[in-house]
Amino acid sequence: MRSIFVVSWRTRQRSGGAGVAREFMPRFLSDSPSVSMLLPFITRRARWDSEHSLLWRIPFVTLVGWLVGVSILAGVAPGWGSSMGIRIDVKDEHQVIHSFGASDCWTCQFVGKNWPIEKRNAIADLLFSTATDSSGNPKGIGLSMWRVNIGAGSAEQGDASKIGSRWHRAECFLNADGTYDWTKQQGEQWFAKAAKARGVRYLLGFTNSPPVQYTLNGIAHADPGRTAFNIRPDALPKFADFLAEVAAHFDKAGIPFDYISPINEPQHAWDTDKQEASPANNAEVFEVTRLVGKALHDRGLPAKVAIAEAGSIDYLAYARGHNRASDQVKEFWDPSSPHYIGSVPNVARVISGHSYFTTWPISAQIEARERLRKRVEQIDPRLAFWQSEFCILESNDETTGGGGRDLGMNTALYVARVIHSDLTIADATQWSWWLGVSGHDFKDSLVYLDKLGGASSDPDPLRSDGTVVPSKLLWAMGNFSRFVRPGMVRVGATYDDHRSPADAASTVMASAYLDKKTKRLAIVLINVTKEDQVVKLSGANFRGKTVDSYTTSASSDLAKGSTSPCEVRVPARSVVTVVGAAR
Incomplete structure (x- = not known):
């Protein structure tokens, strides 16, 4: 993490107290709306301070430190961009999720028939597996329809x-004489069997x-x-x-x-x-x-x-x-x-x-x-x-x-x-x-x-x-x-600032899904901005002090981590799924 303070007095003589005030406090704090109304006072204090004894700088430093502490408690963190509140309402039920899928056109006809078996299995694992490695990272995306x-x-x-x-042609089970040949489409049949063997529902x-x-x-x-x-x-x-x-x-x-x-x-x-x-x-x-x-x-x-x-x-x-x-x-x-x-x-x-x-x-x-x-x-x-x-x-x-x-x-x-x-x-x-x-x-x-x-x-x-x-x-x-499974119900996920779907589509999108039998809750957060974002969750009522998170970004492939159930850091240009048991 970057240092909270980059303290510099270089501009004290060049730009007076305003330069001191802005350079002394961290950039994320000086740019914060919550501090903007106090900035004129800080500037006057710093200007006077620059013309008088060093002893007067102590109260100034104390004030800036206090503001930093308040900002951190408020969820504004260095390098974290902006923060937003999202409320989950598990009683606000919408559709029941059926499945997520993809098709075998047309490459699977060759891969499933001709490729080395270990590579076929590797591809099938990527598409269908719900298993994890020793660190808890998913081996595949667990499609539920093929x-x-x-x-x-x-x-x-x-x-x-x-x-x-x-590559865009396909065999047919039906022969020209009206009989059937079930040895055709071997590649497609292999992938269908591989999907069912790995638990694909449909x-x-x-x-x-x-x-x-x-x-x-x-x-x-x-x-x-x-x-x-x-x-x-x-x-x-x-x-x-x-x-x-x-x-x-x-x-x-x-x-x-x-x-x-x-x-x-x-x-x-x-x-x-x-x-x-x-x-x-x-x-x-x-x-x-x-x-x-x-x-x-x-x-x-x-x-x-x-x-x-x-x-x-x-x-x-x-x-x-x-x-x-x-x-x-x-x-x-x-x-x-x-x-x-x-x-x-x-x-x-x-x-x-x-x-x-x-x-x-x-x-x-x-x-x-x-x-x-x-x-x-x-x-x-x-x-x-x-x-x-x-x-x-x-x-x-x-x-x-x-x-x-x-x-x-x-x-x-x-x-x-x-x-x-x-x-x-x-x-x-x-x-x-x-x-x-x-x-x-x-x-x-x-x-x-x-x-x-x-x-x-x-x-x-x-x-x-x-x-x-x-x-x-x-x-x-x-x-x-991988986490929104068949039978889960989409539940309410609303923004504290009441942003529109269009505004969410250009910043952070959130949706939530509940397994009503197990109380397992999955929240999918999509950050399309170029800055890390902090999402403050309320209403989810997760059990425990931490919940699992899974991040896909330029450097992560559905990587498992853990996060506070109340505050989730969503890296720039990433998708994060938060998973835990709700009360």
Whole structure:
């Protein structure tokens, strides 16, 4: 810690008593508003003092020392920036948290099948583990949902798939002759088993396209100009049976799906060579949901259909776009809608969407989430909102867009703010990042891969081996996922100075979560400023004189520490989670 005093009389003759007063006291104290009203007296005292005997300096020094002591007791500390009060109200209950997750697209198909087993396990530990090392530091971020891609068969087609990168193609369990080959997608199945072995609560199987055998054009993405679902009308029931058959296989393999998501981002055209995907309108989403729900129910499977994976949360809240795939909260959950799914069997009472292109400026980030929350409350207050996919795509004042990896805190803090807003403004119960693992140069992954010997511009060598590179984003997401567990309730966290969500988003954000059975309380603090901040907590009623803290910063990866339950130091540009037992 820096010395409290830097005493200097150099300016006594040059600037008189004012210079003495300001140089003698510490900078944090002379700049403090609480001292500003006394500064004129101190200045006059110091000016007189500079012209008289040294004996008169003793009272002056005593006064400054007294002010220092008062300031420290008030929570103003050298190098700690400003302080703020945050009150926790465990009786102010909001949504019940479902899970935090990520997906296995597309790199896991190679890593899970071909990589050395010790490296596979290392990656799985980073994503799924809730264990700690000998010092109590988490070994992983403890994801509680893992999203498993159910491929459409573009990998078997090769270049004929018209998907340029083999890394964006996927195998399909369904063969051309209608039989199934469960040895396919070995990499995805390995990671699903690794997730369950490490205690991941939920598995969700999702598709980007129907199997190529069922599509209109025989490939796994749409033709230019088409805005409807890329499937033959006669193949819709077959598609539903296919998903139910895949769910039954995973159930028998001991890695049962809890959810099936049959359509992804239906608002987009998906007519390029980037990946498996298809547009769809609301009527088609409804029909697919009805058929898949019935197929799961008829087989007695526990999995439930979860929709609608909207390409932006705006598509959930109001009518927009060109292919009649918007206002989906009302379309699917208003009993008066022709597309109401509330009476369909094996359907989860959720509406899912992606936070893309709704995060900047901050005012727009807040407004989009307030609008969605109000729409859900209006249509069905029991409906849960899932933010089921996000990565960096936008380019703005804080981020340069998706291109180019960022292993540091800039992206980590940007995403932490989005998580905070989705949870505290939109009342999301589930939050998922896009990719768990990637070897590409893009801001889309939690764990990155490099080819052996250095950074990779060609990801093909990574099909069989490479080096594992965790990002700061991994650990910052862990500040939520590792400690905010399924079933915990978000509780009130308010500022003593009544700062707005916009003001908090540019300073320190706070949210709190309670396990009502164990009384375990987790408080997540995000400091986006360039100064350390002191947060004075009240209302938490933690037991004991200290509580655990876990810090992610430029120098720490979810590092365990301890702190006062009443006053928490949050380092500059960091995320800190405080965990303890509440009374």
